[in-house]
Amino acid sequence: MPQLRDKKLLQKISVVLKSLRSEAGISQEEFYNDTNIHIGRIETAKANLSVSTLSAICKYFKIPLSEFHKRVEDL
Numbered sequence: 001m002p003q004l005r006d007k008k009l010l011q012k013i014s015v016v017l018k019s020l021r022s023e024a025g026i027s028q029e030e031f032y033n034d035t036n037i038h039i040g041r042i043e044t045a046k047a048n049l050s051v052s053t054l055s056a057i058c059k060y061f062k063i064p065l066s067e068f069h070k071r072v073e074d075l
Helices: 007-024 028-035 039-045 051-061 063-071
Strands: none
Touching: 007 039, 007 051, 007 063, 028 039, 028 051, 039 051, 051 063
């Protein structure tokens, strides 16, 4: 079965991730060095991230998944 891809949702996720990273004052390179996650592909909505990756990102930024989802829904 092919992987589903919701472009509008991925765009919203990218906006929230850029915002979180900006608020934390962290570059993409710093984020990668800390997490081993290539956030650039996610921030450009080119990657269809997994739930596990999203969970790791939320843990890094110290926000619950529910808060992340709320930010996405509020866009």
